[in-house]
Amino acid sequence: MDFAFGDADEAFRREARAWLQEHLVGEFARAAGQGGPGSEHERGSVRRAWERELGRGGWIGIGWGAGGASDSGAAGAHPCETGNSRVGRGVYGVRRATLTQQVVWAEEYARVRAPGRSGHVGENLLAPTLLAYGTQEQQDAFLPPIARGEALWCQGYSEPGAGSDLAGVRTAAVRDGDGTYHVTGQKIWTSLAHEADWCFVLARTEPGSHRHHGLSLLLVPMDQPGRVEVRPIRQLTGTSEFNEVFFDGARARGDHVVGGAGNGWRVAMGLLGFERGVSTLAQQIGFAQELDAVVREALRTGSAADPVLRDRLVRQWAELRVMRWNALRTLGGGGGPGADAGAPSVAKLLWGGWHQRLGELAMAVRGTAAAIGPTDWHAEAPYELDALQRLFLFSRADTVYGGSDEIQRNIIAERVLGLPREAKGPVRGAP
Known part of the structure; x- marks a missing residue:
């Protein structure tokens, strides 16, 4: 190619x-x-x-x-x-x-x-989904504010009991007589929810439904005092990009259901197919910049002379090139959502593990100095990390968020290789 x-x-x-x-x-x-x-x-x-x-x-x-x-x-x-x-x-x-x-x-x-x-979530996740599954009215209402950079969105998928197993969502949306949905439930790990104007929420709209049946994707405004509450989650890095979001009868209009009521699973899976498109190549440019910083640190500390660490640096560089070629090959394949069911999972496995290893390497080239924190413990914000320390701590989550490695391997095994689905037996120790 x-x-x-x-x-x-x-x-x-x-x-x-x-x-x-x-x-x-x-x-x-x-x-x-x-x-x-x-x-x-x-x-x-x-x-x-x-x-x-x-x-x-x-x-x-x-x-x-x-x-x-x-x-x-x-x-x-x-x-x-x-x-x-x-x-x-x-x-x-x-x-x-x-x-x-x-x-x-x-x-x-x-x-x-x-x-x-x-505005990444609105531009790269919601907008392509509306173009693929939304009505003309939804497109005309929501795409122009995103295109102008005026409307910020967040993604209401994961819940405390339904992370990688997304079909287990329990957030419910009940429709009243005038067609309005009232959303009640909790979402977690919601990036930038504290800044977002809107949230697209995967909720159960058919009472008594199970797993991927009876779900709908609703567009919910975040500015609903008393009905929507956002609580930041403090991370290892000391920052709080992720949030818990609580919906207590939050309102969503009846015509703000994407793809029609009960079709939420199909729409949600289509949306995830857009998640790892062109933006992965920009992500890789950022990865290359981080790798350059790690190489400079290795030269500064003299650890680049260590043949083992030097080999790890070269391996990181080579793997990054392979990821780029794989991303270009996948993008050039054409087709819409689901055209290559395994491509997003392969990409996630590649970059998640690679970035995590880069964070570990960043600490290895610095040696024991990597554990040193701020010098002024009386500062107003003593828990302050430099870029490489933040890289190491944040990358610990790379193989979990966005679908854990285990889930990605299951998708590849079942949907690409055609292997039998994992047996869903009783929980060990249960009666």
Whole structure:
């Protein structure tokens, strides 16, 4: 497979670089490199303003109206494109971009270490899901605010008793006489819920239903005092990007069910298929920057002279290259949600383990000094970590969140290799 970019892609790269150079200035430039995984607490207001700046430039949702990898853009526009879109713009006024151009933008964005995106969930998860499963009215209502960088979303999937086993959700939504749903239950590990305007919630809308039956995906506004409560979860890093969210009769309109009532499992699985698309390549640029930092630390401390550590550094570099080629190969395969049931699971297994090993390596090259904390224990915020310490601690969760390694292996075994499903026997020790 040819992994090279064409002339049109390189022209798009120059356009992206020029825009970033012109607009990543002032407060935005000072927020460069901040707001990534483990650091979502940094520069929140500045990063939200940056979302609006991206929206004005038409850089949010550039893949919403894209055609195939070889499409120049015009023929690939989504049928919901409006007639008054600006010249050269596609769906809802955003730039048109082919798949390879989306990769180019993601790479250029990561290379300049632009501020961490606070609108990722809405742009890369909800929006493609609405385009695939939503009604025209839902698309017209929710996509423009996302494209303008004005609406932030969070994902209401995991619960205390239903994490990787998502079919076990117990959050319920009851419909009243005027069609409004009242959502009651608890979600957990909800990224950026404390900043989000909306949450897409997987809830059980059919009383007495079990497992993946009777579920619906509802769009729930977060600004409902007394009905929606957000409690931050303090992590090993000392930060609180994740939250518990409690719904106590929270309201969702009847026409804000994506894909129709009772079809939540199909829609939820389709959404997860979008989770590891083009954004994984931008993630890998960030990984490369972290690896460079670890290499510099190894040179600074002299640990690069250790043949064992040097071998581990080289192995990390080689595995990162393989991940990039695998991601490009997968993206070039075409098809919609579920076209390659195993690809997202393979990708998650690869990067989760790789990033966790990088965090361990970051501590190994520093030696015993890696355990040293802040020097001023009387400081206002004594629990302060440097970038490599935060990398190590945050990466401990990489093989758990977003679907644990065990779940990913089960998906590959059952859906790709066709192996028999694991037996669901009684719990050991139960009567």
